[in-house]
Every structure is written in C-alpha cells, then in structure tokens.
C-alpha cells in the first residue's frame with residue numbers, strides 16, 4: 279500500500295484557488311462578459327500562427343493569477359528549463375526528454391551529457407530526405423523495377439497515431455501519385471484489408487518501431503514479409519522494406535539492411551516521435567520541404583513555450599486552464615473539436631498524447647495523488663459531432679470543456695461551405711457560453727410545458743484555437759502546443775508525463791494466455807473463474 283500522499287492539495291495556492299472558486303460559484307460567463315466589454319480581446323493570445331481565445335473559459339483575472347502562483351509553487355519554470363537542458367526528467371525510466379531537439383534548427387545546440395544532439399538529428403533528417411527524394415522521383419524502385427505506388431506504415435501507438443494523423447492532416451500537400459496505408463492492429467483484418475488490392479511489386483513497407491519488439495508490429499511485419507515474399511520471392515525484401523527504429527540489431531535480425539534503417543534515440547518518447555524518423559511516411563507523403571516547414575512550426579511553439587512569460591504563454595495557459603477545469607470545476611473529460619475534415623484523426627492522436635502522459639496515480643516520488651489527474655480526451659470533427667453528442671455538452675449534467683480548432687481560410691474552397699463551417703464554430707462557442715434563459719425561451723412564445731426543455735444553462739467553458747490555414751507549420755505549432763500543455767499539467771500534478779507503466783500488466787498477462795490458447799487444448803488453467811471460463815469457451819470453439 280502506498281504510504282506517502284502528494285503535497286499538491288496542501289499548497290497555499292491550491293487552497294486559495296478552492297476558496298476563490300467557492301466565493302465566485304454563482305458567477306456566469308454572461309456576467310463576466312457583461313462586466314468587461316473587452317474580455318473577448320483581452321483573454322486571448324497569439325503565438326506561432328495560433329490565436330487562442332480563452333475568454334469563454336470560466337476564469338477571472340484573479341483565477342489566472344492564482345493559477346500562475348500555483349505554477350510557480352510547483353516549479354513549472356524549473357521543469358521547463360530542466361527539459362530543455364536535457365535533464366533526466368522521465369525519472370521512472372531514467373531518461374531525458376528531448377523531443378524539442380527533433381525540431382531544433384540546424385546549427386543550433388541542445389546538449390545531452392555534454393554532447394550536442396542537433397547534428398545527429400540533422401544527419402537522420404538528411405538521410406530521410408535523400409530516401410524520400412529517391413522514392414518520390416522513381417529512382418528507388420521495387421524488386422521488379424517498378425516504381426513505388428503505395429507506402430504502408432506498420433507500427434502501433436506512438437509509431438502509428440502520429441504518422442496517420444499527420445498524413446491525414448497534411449493530405450492536401452501530399453503527392454497524389456503515392457497512396458498511403460497504415461497497419462497497426464494485431465487483428466489480421468487490419469493487414470488484410472490494407473493490402474488486399476495492392477501489387478507487391480509497387481508496395482513499400484515502413485516498419486516503424488522504436489524497440490522493434492512490439493508484438494503487434496512484429497506480427498504485422500512478419501505477415502507483410504510473407505505477403506511480399508509470396509508475390510515476389512525471398513530476395514525482394516531489401517527493396518520493399520525499410521525500418522524506423524532505435525534497435526539496429528532487431529532490424530538486422532528481421533532481415534532489413536540497416537543501410538535502410540532510420541534511427542532515433544531513447545530520449546524520444548513514442549507519443550512525442552511524429553517529428554523524428556517515425557515521420558518517414560509523413561515526409562514521403564508531403565516531401566522534405568513541407569516536412570521541414572512542419573518542424574519550423576514545432577520549433578516556433580517550443581521557443582514560445584521556453585521564453586514567453588506565463589501570462590501570455592499559450593501552452594502554459596492551456597495547461598493551467600485544464601487544471602482549473604479538472605481540479606476546481608470538476609470536469610472529467612475534454613472534447614477536442616476540430617472544424618477541419620483533415621484533422622479527423624487529431625482527437626485520436628491527442629488521446630494518446632494526453633491520456634498516456636497524464637493518466638497517472640502517483641507523483642514522481644511515488645506518492646499517491648489525492649486529486650484528479652489527466653481527464654479523458656475525446657472528439658470528432660465538426661460539424662458531425664453537432665448532430666450527435668453536442669446535446670450532452672449543451673444540456674447534459676456534466677461540465678465538458680471543449681477545444682474548438684478552426685482555420686480562417688479553407689484548403690478546399692467550395693461555394694459557401696467554409697462560411698457555413700465557420701458560422702457553426704462561432705455559434706457553438708457562443709451558445710455554450712451564454713445559453714438561453716427561460717425568459718428568452720418564453721418571449722419566443724414557447725408553450726409553458728416546453729420551456730424547461732428549451733432552456734440552455736450556458737456557462738460551459740470553451741477555448742477556440744484559430745489559425746489562418748492548415749499548413750505543415752500550423753500543424754507543427756498545434757501539436758507542440760498540446761505537447762507542452764500536457765507537460766504543464768504534468769508539472770502541476772507532479773506526475774511523470776513520459777512513462778507508461780499502465781500498459782504493461784495487460785501485455786504480460788496476454789503473453790501467458792497466448793501460450794494457453796496455442797498450447798495443448800486440455801491443459802489446466804489457473805486464472806480466476808471468469809477468465810478460465812472465457813478461455814475455455816474460446817478453446818472449445820477453435
């Protein structure tokens with residue numbers, strides 16, 4: 279049993295925030311806007327091409343001041359400096375956390391154990407660029423001399439969600455003569471459906487796995503090799519497989535020439551790796567120049583996070599607002615609502631980034647937390663969500679803070695579509711903040727019995743992130759914004775945002791059960807009665 283309890287809730291600023299919340303419980307966003315004609319401009323901030331309006335969050339100047347005091351008491355400044363300094367801030371894995379080095383410009387310096395890591399990052403980027411140019415120009419051909427038409431990224435978790443999200447997000451910039459598929463699930467359906475209409479002679483597999491030991495990826499990679507060999511013979515593997523990994527030995531053992539391996543380092547966490555070599559499929563899709571532009575967007579946000587005062591530091595503000603909503607207003611989930619079809623996988627990507635990072639029950643020193651940590655993130659692109667779950671956000675019984683993400687200019691201008699899309703963004707945040715009172719409903723001639731159903735309480739917190747257009751640089755800045763706001767929250771909650779021990783137990787139990795499913799049919803089982811019965815039924819059917 280865990281003896282120690284975390285100190286956060288005993289901090290003076292935490293207590294001050296609780297009293298502040300209790301004192302202003304009855305204050306509605308309607309009042310806050312009525313009392314400050316400039317609130318909408320004042321509580322907004324811009325950096326790296328992202329305009330963030332947080333005026334529709336349930337905060338006052340005093341709330342923000344107290345949140346900044348909390349950040350100071352929790353040592354946020356020191357934590358940021360420690361990350362950029364290459365300290366081993368991922369303490370439970372004893373690793374530094376240096377994804378910011380992945381987007382540091384050539385010629386700059388970020389040192390780890392006295393060594394500048396930027397040159398090695400740039401060297402891998404240069405190799406990725408060279409390979410990308412060869413594939414895109416047709417200089418790299420398959421085993422039979424045909425050019426590559428389809429790239430299949432095989433990976434899972436951080437080695438899948440970033441690549442697939444970025445590919446979808448930047449599809450507009452992609453080379454349409456190349457097709458991209460993503461295989462992650464160990465469910466054979468994923469592989470079979472992804473490859474059923476492909477010609478092996480024109481297909482390139484990118485096996486993306488930091489460790490090169492992950493069960494799902496290794497299983498899919500073996501199936502991919504068998505599929506390729508069945509079509510083209512044993513000697514074809516060299517021209518149809520490349521690897522992205524930190525494990526050169528594992529790559530070689532699998533049969534991929536390490537000359538066709540793109541490396542990265544143990545200081546890049548899986549969910550923070552889409553801008554490392556794990557982004558090879560992204561670079562193949564959008565080309566080296568757009569990839570570099572994406573890195574510049576990331577870097578601009580990194581610099582903003584590192585240097586801007588907390589009053590106008592976007593990741594810090596968003597992180598602190600998240601803490602306010604979760605720990606003081608009782609929010610348990612956050613909805614991420616991109617009003618851009620290209621960002622359809624962004625909520626899924628953010629789910630891993632936020633929930634694997636901050637879904638923790640102990641602090642860095644192993645003390646049990648007595649407060650909520652990471653909330654559940656979920657979402658769908660607008661306007662689709664409006665016709666399904668928005669009902670609960672507007673009139674349900676729980677506070678669901680929402681992040682709306684939108685762009686001033688569309689990538690696909692089509693008639694009135696963009697005006698209609700954007701009208702919905704603005705309308706939703708307005709409706710959620712201000713609602714509709716019973717008096718307003720009655721004044722519209724609504725029959726008395728229907729009035730309660732048509733009332734909107736309002737006071738539902740939202741943030742709107744508005745950028746000019748969805749570009750590679752904007753995507754980089756947007757991802758970095760969330761990465762660093764997750765970091766900010768982790769620093770307040772005192773957790774290790776860079777480990778993921780919670781995924782281990784299920785993996786280990788599955789290893790044992792695999793043996794039981796594939797072993798002798800009648801072998802005795804020693805699980806609980808439920809697990810025994812389920813395995814028994816499965817074995818009986820196979």
Ligand code: G6Q
Pocket residue numbers: 434435436437486487488489490491492495547548549550634778
């Ligand atoms: C992310 C996690 C996890 C990881 C996958 C894939 O932060 O560590 O999602 O990315 O388990 O791991 P490999 O890249 O090693 O196959």
